[in-house]
Amino acid sequence: MAMKIGILTGGGDCPGLNPVIRAVVRKGISEGYEIVGIKNGWKGLIENDTIVLDINNTSGILHKGGTILGTSRTNPYKKEGDLQKLKDNYKKLNLDALIAVGGEDTLGAAAKIIKEGITNVVGVPKTIDNDLSSTDCTFGFDTALNTAMECIDKLHTTAESHHRIMVVEVMGRHAGWIALESGLAGGADVILIPELPIDIDEVCVFLRKRHNRGKMFSIVVVAEGAQFKEGSMVTQEEKLDAFGHVRLGGIGGSLAEEIEKRTGYETRVTVLGHIQRGGTPSAFDRILGTRFGVKAVELVKNKTYGRMAALSGLKIIDVPIEEAVRVLKTVDMELYNTAKVFFG
Numbered sequence: 188m189a190m191k192i193g194i195l196t197g198g199g200d201c202p203g204l205n206p207v208i209r210a211v212v213r214k215g216i217s218e219g220y221e222i223v224g225i226k227n228g229w230k231g232l233i234e235n236d237t238i239v240l241d242i243n244n245t246s247g248i249l250h251k252g253g254t255i256l257g258t259s260r261t262n263p264y265k266k267e268g269d270l271q272k273l274k275d276n277y278k279k280l281n282l283d284a285l286i287a288v289g290g291e292d293t294l295g296a297a298a299k300i301i302k303e304g305i306t307n308v309v310g311v312p313k314t315i316d317n318d319l320s321s322t323d324c325t326f327g328f329d330t331a332l333n334t335a336m337e338c339i340d341k342l343h344t345t346a347e348s349h350h351r352i353m354v355v356e357v358m359g360r361h362a363g364w365i366a367l368e369s370g371l372a373g374g375a376d377v378i379l380i381p382e383l384p385i386d387i388d389e390v391c392v393f394l395r396k397r398h399n400r401g402k403m404f405s406i407v408v409v410a411e412g413a414q415f416k417e418g419s420m421v422t423q424e425e426k427l428d429a430f431g432h433v434r435l436g437g438i439g440g441s442l443a444e445e446i447e448k449r450t451g452y453e454t455r456v457t458v459l460g461h462i463q464r465g466g467t468p469s470a471f472d473r474i475l476g477t478r479f480g481v482k483a484v485e486l487v488k489n490k491t492y493g494r495m496a497a498l499s500g501l502k503i504i505d506v507p508i509e510e511a512v513r514v515l516k517t518v519d520m521e522l523y524n525t526a527k528v529f530f531g
């Protein structure tokens with residue numbers, strides 16, 4: 188009987204998930220495996236909601252954003268009884284291995300589940316936030332970064348014509364990778380990230396400096412998780428999701444208000460939100476997702492479980508899932524200092 192591999196995609200959707208699914212199916216089938224798609228992340232394993240994946244139902248998806256399997260932020264450790272249901276269904280489905288595609292939450296749950304006895308788990312790192320450790324990059328980040336950069340390019344037009352300060356709020360809960368790199372690529376005049384408290388006086392100094400040399404507009408990029416020196420993260424609502432996260436959003440508005448009040452310069456805010464998670468994956472993300480998918484099947488084939496596919500330089504390697512989720516990968520301060528050369 189063919190060995191059965193289950194695959195699930197959990198957490199926030201992101202461009203590049205479908206290339207992973209396609210690659211797992213193509214490589215898996217060529218190795219003689221049966222591939223079971225688990226719908227909506229861990230929720231699908233708790234509810235036994237699956238679909239058999241084959242070459243036909245996974246063709247034509249390489250260029251599509253999102254995930255054909257659906258996703259959720261369901262945490263199998265949140266509700267009593269869910270973990271048992273998950274274990275029972277894993278058995279019922281006769282799965283020999285599981286490929287979990289996700290970020291810190293999904294892979295964090297995977298690391299725990301391994302300890303509960305479902306040992307044959309392999310991880311694939313996904314998140315537009317790029318904050319997973321042990322990999323140089325997660326797929327989804329490059330597309331999000333390019334989308335944010337294009338938006339910054341467009342906002343430049345209005346900033347310049349109307350002589351305004353444009354604050355652009357991008358995603359990035361604990362790590363400011365999108366803000367930093369889209370700001371660098373888009374020529375932002377100030378970039379604010381969760382790793383460094385916002386010094387509003389310093390921000391205004393940079394903006395005045397530009398005005399004083401005749402540049403009557405500026406672009407300020409701020410990550411949603413950034414916070415004022417004496418403040419906390421600005422949230423849309425205090426309600427926590429299953430993994431204990433609040434819904435972020437709003438720091439851009441508070442920042443714009445503060446800038447206008449202090450400088451007198453007309454200031455507007457644009458919140459990019461889920462625009463950054465949507466759309467077709469970039470070439471980089473399609474290729475990275477594909478390579479990760481192939482690697483994940485190779486890990487299963489070699490019974491190298493508890494490992495996550497990862498990018499190291501130009502090579503695909505594997506690392507312990509546990510290591511990858513232990514600490515978040517925050518921004519490289521050397522890169523931030525490079526961006527800082529262009530502030531003001």
Ligand code: F6P
Nearest residue numbers: 199314315316358359360435464
């Ligand atoms: O984890 C990626 C991410 O895009 C974060 O940057 C953001 O805070 C969060 O997801 C938003 O999640 P949701 O789609 O559940 O609002």
